[in-house]
Amino acid sequence: MGRVGALIDDARRGRGGALVLRGEPGIGKTALLRHAEESATGFLVMQASGAEFEMELPFAALHQLCAPVLDNVTALPPPHRKALEVAFGLDTGTPDPFLVGIATLGLLVETVRERPLLCLVDDAQWLDHASARALAFLARRVAAERVAVVFSLREPSRLPELDELPGLTLQGLGETDARALLAAAIRAPLDERVRDRVLAEARGNPLALLELPRSAGLAEMAGGFALPSSVPGVIxxxxxxxxxxxxxxxxxxxxxxxxDPVGDPGLLWQAVDLLGIEPSATAAAASLVDFGTRIRFSHPLARSAVYRAASSAERQRAHEALAAVTDPVADPDRLAWHRAQASVGPDEEVAAELERSAARAQARGGVAAAAAFLERSAALTLTPGLRVERVLAAAQAKLSVGAFDVAADLLTTAETASLGERHLARIDLLRGKLSFVRRRGGEGPTTYLLRAADRLAGADPAWSRACYLDAMEMGILIGGLDPVVAAARQAPPAPQPPSSADAVLDGLVSLATDGHLAAAAVLRPIVGEVDDEVWTRRPSLGFMLAAELWDYDALHGIAARIVAAGRESGSFHMLPIGLAMLATAAVHAGDFGAAMEMISEEEAIAAATGASPLVYPRIHLAALRGRRREAVALFEEVLSASQRMSLSVQWATAVLNNGLADYPAALNAARQAVARGDLGLSGLALPELVEAAVRCGEPELAGTALRTLAEHTQAGQQAWGLGVEAYSRALVTGDEDAYREAVDHLDGSRVAIYRARAHLLYGEWLRRQGRRRDARERLRTAHELLSDLGAEAFADRAAGELRATGEHARSRSSQASDQLTLQEVHIARLVADGGSSKEVAAKLFLSPRTVDAHLRNIFRKLGLTSRRQLRDLPDIR
Known part of the structure; x- marks a missing residue:
């Protein structure tokens, strides 16, 4: 009770928080929620409870919670108001749980203007997935609000969304308290041996001790009531x-x-009237149910017991009556759910209605509900071919909501039917996705994709080729591209004229087998078409090919398009990918401030959705920023979490150490990065290998790396690649014209980091030739560029070279962004651009008070007193 009381007291003082009460059924979680409600004097108390039979209906529990304050929804920004209205069935569209979460936070912020708020969520183990994600999001973001959120959760939990919240696991009563409770419940003599057995088997569970005397007569108790082995069973x-x-x-x-999980008296009494139940039944049922303004059972397990104790026919009658009185316009999902539960035996008409219900549910963002409807629809379908279609649709939906075991079982069910090649191919594709997300032993994702491609080669060549291309992208992402390329050589020929996807597939096969120059004619024009649909479907592939061809405009353009599409659709799957790509492009352009802003936004989305942030843009930023201690700590942290990031870390280590002039370390890392031969980063590592090998006196290695680099850059024919190749060639040959060529190419490009490095290398060569005056000009340019960009290691290297010519480099002026965290940089930039706290909060999934708290830290660190002053800081703007 102390933790609950402290949580409420903190919320009263404006320090909101959340608490998850965990424990077995009957251990006292619901009693603690009631205690919290009684303790919260002066609070508005909002309540919801998960329902075992409503777990497939999206946003059901959230709707319960927000119902008392929905009048405040008009005060929300239009996108947030729309998200809630769609989620609650008041409008059409496809809501995202996390956009709904930030909208709910805004709704509660409007509510707590008047008084503090206590949100109680009972039986959270039965929350629908959409509500669970939205409520977990909300609970993580109330720290600056007068809001307390308390969940009760039966263990073991199936909700990872709640695992990161502060928790309290409730234990059973001690022996003394248990004896006292049992004595209060049974006011009659009891055999001591029976008492000891009851106490031992109840394990201190209060509800078990209270319910025993209600269900077993004193004679049974005295004779030794045989308890089941588990406490929930007892209760x-x-x-x-x-x-x-x-x-x-x-x-x-x-x-x-x-x-009826809603507990709506209006629905209940209409259904009761339809069934002809006499009013006198209400009094008899009142011992287990409170028939008030909301129908509430005496305990969640009472509801479970009632439902399970009913016969199948009784449950079907109940659902049929509830379906008959449910409004098909206002509540189509719940209507479909009741009809699903009322159905018996194969019934094509009901199956078809369930399929339509699944489409309605999916339109409201209820993928879990759609999956449940499709699964039930398949079970009621008589026609074999149609049944397989519905089973596969259900498996796809189950896969989308993370019900991997159910999806696997459905696929196994489908495989027992007599199937054609197209159905078998669909099963392979779904098993490939399962293999990728599960990361367990057995066949890998590319194996399934290639098998599907082979099955479809005769029946559907276009689909077969698409499968080969997907296998290519998968092979690049997880490694093991060579066997995929070998298989893709057997792909059906492309149609004439070929689509862009067909051209990319053929170009990739040519790239892997014949080299960059052979593939350039096919790939270069398509990579440059950043709006092409092939990159919309496969953005990672397009981004890596742009890097492979050293095409910065395509690299940036593909990333920017994915960000725009993600923002337009509100997709919290697509947007983080686009932001990570665009941040990486910004790093290579030398715009570290923009990169930090996008990294912060991507991390905010990851925190909101519970996903892992995409770490590779931070690796690129750390490498080129050049702060050794920070970079090494990040690289070690990334490798300890996943060896899959080793190529990125090896490339970054090579760049970092070249900047620090630790060439042996750079050489070792660059060798490892290039040896892998992976698309994208292996190519970017080649100039690092050239530079490190030259400095370490390994001309043969440098020459080999240069020839490979030239294949990449000549294939791309882009200023970025041609400039980098030119300064790499100058390092190997000592040809001054090559240095000038590098500067000419890069002075006209957007990659400022590489332009500065070209001046640095040219200046270093001039100094070694004894041409100090010429060297100073180049080194001064390099130092100024690198300092302004924030590439500290390379800037220090340039400063050292300048000192060797007899000139002292100007000290780098302190940048405001150096003193701020990534999130603070992002907030500062948004505020400097005129964003209000409310607008910034909506973008970063925070509350306005949290944004104000960050602003106070920003002002303190930078010595500012107003928002207007932020606009005058050049590296913030």
Whole structure:
């Protein structure tokens, strides 16, 4: 009770928080929620509870919670108001749980203007997935608000969304308290050996101790009541025993109440009237249910016991009656759900209606509901071919919501039917996705994709080629591209004229087998078409090919298009990918401030969705920023989490150490990065290998790396690549014309870091030739560029070279962004651009008070007193 009381006291003082109460059924979680409600004097109390039979309906629990304050929705920004209205069935569209989460936060912020708020969520283990994600998001972001959120959760949990919140695991009563409670419940002599057995098997569970005497007579207790092995079984059995004493109409009334997770009295009484249940049944059922403004069972397990104790026919009657009185316009999802539960035996008409219901549910963002409807639809379908289609659709939907085991079982069910090659190919594609997300042993994702491609080669050549291209992208992402290329050589020929996807597939095969120059004619024009649909579907592939061809405009353009598409669609899957790509492009352009802003936004989305942030843009930033301690710590942290990032870390280590003039370390890292031969970063590592090899006196290695680099850059024919190749060639040959060529190419490009490095290398060569005056000009240019960009290691290297010519480099002026965290840089930039706290909060999934708290830190660090002063800082603007 102390933790709950402290949480409420903190919320009263404006320091919001959340607490997850964990424990077995009957251990006292619900009692603690009631204690919290009684303790929260002066609070508005909002309540919701998960429902075992409503877990597939999106946003059901969130709707319960927000119902008392929905009048405040008009105060929200239009996108947030729309998100809530769509989620609650008041408008059409496809809501995202996390956009709904930030909208709910805004709704509650409007509410707490008047008084503090306590949100109680009972039986969280039965929350629908959409509500769970939205509520977990909300709970993580109330620290600056007068809001307390308390969940009760039965262990073991199936909700990783709640695992990161502060928790309290409730234990059973001690022996003394348990004996006292049992004595209070049984006011009659009890055999001491029986008492000891009861106490031992109840394990301190309060509800078990209270329910036993209600379900077992004193004679049974005295004789030794045989408890089941598990406490939940004890408790549920006690409720069932009480249920058996009720008349049939009261039991049917309770079954209807249990079948309606909403607890809406209006629906209940209409259904009861339809079933012809007499009003007198209400009094008999009142021992288990409170028939007030909301229908509430005495305990969640009572509801479970009632529903499970009913016969199949009784449950079907209850759902059929509820379906008959549910408004098909206002609540189509719940109507479909009741119809699904009321169905018996194969029924094509009901199956078709469930399929339509799945489409409606999916349009409202209820992928989990759609999956449940499709699964039930398949079970009710008689026609074999149609049944397979619905089973595969259900498997796809289950896969989308992370129900991987159910999806696998559905695929196994589909495989028992007589299937054609197209159905078998679809199964392979779904098994490939399962293999990728599960990361378990057995066949890898590319194996399934290639098998699907082979199956489709005769029946659907276009689909077969698309599968080969997807396998190519998968092979690049997870490694093992060579066998995919070997298989893709057997792909059906491309149609004439070929689509862009067909051209990319053929170009990739040519790239892997014949080299960059052979593939350039096919790939270069398509890579440059950043709006092409092939990159919309496969952005990672397009981004890596742009890097492979040293085409910065394509690299930036593909990333910018993905960001724009992600923002337009509100996709929290696509947007983080685009932001990470665009941040990486910004790093190579030398715009570290923009990169930090986009990294911060991507990390904010990851924190909101519970996903892992995409770390590779931070690796690129750390490498080119050149702060050894920070960079090495990041690289070690990344490698300890995943060896899959080793190529990125090896490239970054080579860049970092070239900047620091630690050429042996750079050589070792660059060798490893190039040896892998992976698309994208291996090519970017080649100039690092050339530079490190030249400095370490390994001309043969440098020459080999230069020839490979030239194949890449000549294939791309872009200023970025041609300039880097030219200064790499100058390093190997000592040809001054090559240095001038590098500067000419890069002076006209957007990659400022590489332009500065070209001046640095040219200046270093001039100094070694004894041409100090010429060297000073180049080194001064390099130092100024590198300092202004924030590439500290390379700037220090340039400063050292300048000192060797007899000139002292100007000290780099302190940048405002140096003193701020990534998130603070992002907030500062948004505010400097005129964003209000409310607007910034919406973009970063924070509350306005949290944004104001960050602003106070920013002002303190930078010595500012107003937002207007932020606009005058050049590296913030």
């Amino acid at each position: 549920e059995q006690s409720f069932r025993a009480r249920l058996e004493l009720l008349p049939p109409q009261a039991r049917l009334l309770l079954t209807v109440a249990a079948a």
